[in-house]
Amino acid sequence: MPDDATERTSSPFVRLHNVIKHYGGVVALDGVDVTIQPGEAVCLAGENGSGKSTLIKILAGVEQATGGEVHIGGVRHTTLDPRVSAAAGVMVIYQDFSLFPNLSVAENIAFSRELTDGEKFASQRRNKQLARKVLERIGVDISVSERVENLSVAHKQLVAICRALASNARLIIMDEPTTALTEREVRSLLGIIRKLKDDGIAVLFVSHKLAEVLEVCETVFVLRNGKLVADGPASEFDAASLTRHMTGRDVPDSPPSTAQAVQNLLLEVSELHKQGAFENVSFSLREGEVLGISGLLGSGRTSLAKALFGLVKADSGTMKMEDNSIALGDPLAATQAGIGYVPEDRLTEGLFLTQSIVRNVSVGRLDSHTSKGFLNLQSLTGEAADWLKRLTVKAPDIHADVKSLSGGNQQRVALARWMARAPKLLILNGPSVGVDVGSKADIHDIIRELSQQGIGIIVISDDLPEILSVCHRILIMKNGQLTDEIASGTIDETELTHRLAS
Template identity: 60%
Template sequence: MTEAPLIRLDAISKSFAGVQALNGVSFSIGAGQVVCLAGENGSGKSTLIKILAGVEKPDGGQVTIEGESFPALDPRVSVARGIQVIYQDFALFPNLTVAENIAFSAELASGHRLVNRRRIKTLAETLLKRIAVDIPLDARVETLAVADKQLVAIARALALDARLVIMDEPTTALTEREVQSLLAIIRRLKAAGVAVLFVSHKLAEVFEVCEKIVVIRNGHVVSDKPAAEFNLDSLAFHMTGRHFEMTVARAFDPEAAPILEVAGLGRDGALRDIDFALRPGEVLGIAGLLGSGRTQLAKALFGLLPMDSGEIRVDGEKVALASPLDAIAAGIGYVPEDRLTEGLFLSQSIARNIAVGRLDAFSGPLGWLDRDGLGGEARDWLKRLNVAAPNAEVPVKSLSGGNQQRVVLARWLAGSPRILILNGPTVGVDIGSKADIHGIIADLAERRLGVVVISDDLPELIGCCHRILVMKAGQIVEEIPGGSIDAGELAARLAS
C-alpha cells in the first residue's frame, strides 16, 4: 500500500484582477521528500507559496494535509499543520539575539507569559545542534552574515515542529561554500522526515538535492517528474518553452589601446596592488569568494570607495574618482549587486528610474522637464531591452527581478557609458531573463564598450568573459582565459 503524501494540492486556481495566476495546479509532496518548484518569474510560484502559507485563498481546488482537506488555509492553520516558509528576506528581528529569534514563535505558541532566558537558550541550542551549526546564541541577528541569518530562520522553523519547509530562493546571496552547507542541512532535514519545497533559479543546485521537480509555466503544471528524468537543458525548456545557448561576445582586439587602465590601486584593509587593463569590446570577469575584495574594487572604480594609492586612466587620461559623479563624467557606469536597495527607486515609475541620470538632457532653460521626451526615451529602452511591462509609467516594484535588472541597465545605457561594471548581473533572475542579459552583455561588447562582470555564477563568468581575474584577500592572484577552465576547477582555485 502506497503511503499517503504529506501535502497534496488538487486543481488549485487563483486569479488577480482578471489575470489567471494559477490554473488547475495539482501535485503532491511526501514526508521527507525534497521537491523543486521550478518556473520563470511570473509563472505562479509565489502565489502558490502564499496559498500554502495561508496568506492567499485559492479561487478553486483544495489542499490536503495528512489526509485532511482544506478549501483554504489561514496562517495559523498552516503553521499548526507544520508548514513553514523561509522567505528571501528571512523575516527575522534584527535587534533580537539569535536565541530570541529562534524561540520567539515557539514561545508565543506555548502561551508562556513570562520570559525564561534559560529555556529560550536551551531550545535554540538544541535546534542549532539538530542542523549541525554553531552560531553564538547571544549575537544580535543584525550582526550576522546572510548565510547565518538563513540558518537562524531554518532553526526557527523547526522550533514549531515543521513538517514542510518552503525555501524561496534560499541561495541567491550565498557563496558557493555556503550553498553546499545549506544543501547539506536540507539533506539532514530530509533524513529526519521533514519535507522541503525548494524554489531556486540556480538549476545546478536543484539536481544536487531534489528528488522530484514540479515545473509551472503560465500558471499551469507542465511537468511533474523525478529529477533524474531531467537535465539542465530539458528543465530550462520545460520552464520557458525555449532552448538556450550561452551568448558569447565576439573576440576583441587585444592590441587595441585600453579604455581603462588600473595601476597599483590600493586601500588599507581592502585592496592591494591592483593592476589590469580593459579594452574596447572586452568582457572582463572578476571572480572571488566573499571578502576577496571584488565588490570593493567595483566601488573604487565608480568613486564610491576612496583609494590610498595607485591611479586610474580612462582613454589614457588619468582620472580622479572621488565620487560617482566623477565616474559618470569619465564614462563609467555601475550596476550594483543589490538592485532593490542600491539600484532602483522602487515606488517610482520605470520612466523616472531610467531618466534619473539624464534629467539635464531633458530640461529647458527655465528648468522645465520635457516629459514627452523622457517618456519617449524610456519607451525606446523598454523596447530595445525587451522589458515586459504594460507601459513606462508603472512602478518599477511591479516588475519581475529580470525586468528590474533590465531597467537598471537601461538607466546606464541611456547615458552612453564607455565602461560598464556589472556586479552580479543575473542574481535572482529566472533562466529566460538570465539568457537575455547574457545577450545584452555580448551586444554591449559588440558596440565596443568595455564590460566588467563580477559574479558568483562561475559558468556565467566562463561563458561570457574573454578573461577572468581571480581575487583573494584584496589582490588579483591569477588571470584565466575565458572558456579555458570548467566551473569545478575554477571553484577549486577560488577555495585553495
C-alpha cells in the same frame, strides 16, 4: 499534531492538486500538481516569474489559491492563513530570513514557538535552553546570547532554520538558500539538510540554480510560466537538462564572436584592495569588450562593482580610464570619467519607484539641460522619450510612475538612464534578475549592441548561461580575489559551474 499522522507516513505530507492562481487577468499558476513526502528533499526549480514564489506563498498561507486543492498533513485546507499553515508544520525561510536584528539568537529561535504555545511570560532561560537544544540537533555552535545583527549571513540562515525546527516544522521551505553562502557553507547546509531528512522533516528548495542541491534532493519539479513542465527523480536531471526545462530553449544563445578587433585600452584597474571585501584586484578592459565577473554572493563581486563606481571606497589601488586616473570612492568622479552603474536591486537601489518614468531616465542629464539655472523641461522630456523608444519600453504614459511598469521594462528604464549619458563604460550588476525570458533576451541584445558601439561593459552575474552568452571574457571571483580568467567559447556551463564551486 495528532498521533495518527505518524501512522500514515506513507501518505504525502503535502499534496497540491491542479492548483491555479490568478492575479487579476494574469495567470501565475496554471494547474500545478506537487506532492511532498515526509522526510523528502524536493527541488522546485524555475526562472524568475515562473510561479515559484506564488507556490510558496500559497503553501505558507500568505496567498489563497484561485482554484484546485491544497492538502497538508492529510487535511484538505480550503482557506489557509499563515498561522494555520505554521500550525500544520509548514515553515518558510525567506531570502531575508525575517529575523529580528535587535534580539538575541535564543529569542529569535524561540519566538514563533512561544507565540504558538501561547506563552504569556517570556523567559530567557527557557529560550536559551530551547535554542541550545535545537542548535545541538543540527550540530551548530553559535552563542545563543549574541544579537542577530552581529551574525554572518550563513549564521543568520542557521538561526532561521533553527527557528523553524523549534516550532516543530514538518516541511521547511527554503527560498534561494544558497545564493548568499560560500562553498563551505553550502556543504555544511547540505549536511544539515540530511540530518533533517533523517528526522522525517521534508525540505523544499526553491531556486534557480540547483546544481549544488541536486545531490541531496530526491525529487525535482520544474515550473515555467506557471505550468509544471517537468518532474521526476533528481537522478534523471542534470544542470543542463534543468536549464533546458526552465528556459524552454534547447540551445543556449550562441556565444559572442571572440574575434574582437584589437581595441584601445579603456579601463585599467590595479591592485585594488578593500579590507574585508576584496584584495589585490587587477584587470583591464578594452573598448567594446564585455567582461563577465562571476562569483558566489559574498565573494566580493558586488563590493568590487561598487568600488569601481566609487560607491565603496577602496583602501588602496588605482583605477585609470583611458590613462587618466580616477579618484577612488567618488561616484561623481566615476560618472564624469564616463562610468555608469546599473545596480543589482532595481526596486531599492536602481529606481525612484514613485517618480515618473521620464524623471527616472533623465535624472542623470539634468545639468546638461540646464541653462541660466533653469531646466529646459521640453528638451529633457524629449530626450528621455527618445531613449525610451530606442529601448522599446512599453509604457502607456511616460509621465506615469515607474512602479507601474513590468520588471523587464523597469530594467530598460534603468539602462536608459545611463545610456542617455553616453557612457564609455557600463557596469551591470545582475542585468536580468527578475525579468521575464523575453525581456532577458532583449537586454542581452542591448548589451551586444552597446558593445558594438565601442562601449566597455562589465557584467556581474551568477546567471551562468547569461555570462556565457554575452561576455567575451569571464573573471571568477572567490573570497575577494580574482582566481580565474576564461575566454568565452572555451568553456561550457557545467565546467564553469565546477570552476565557480571548486
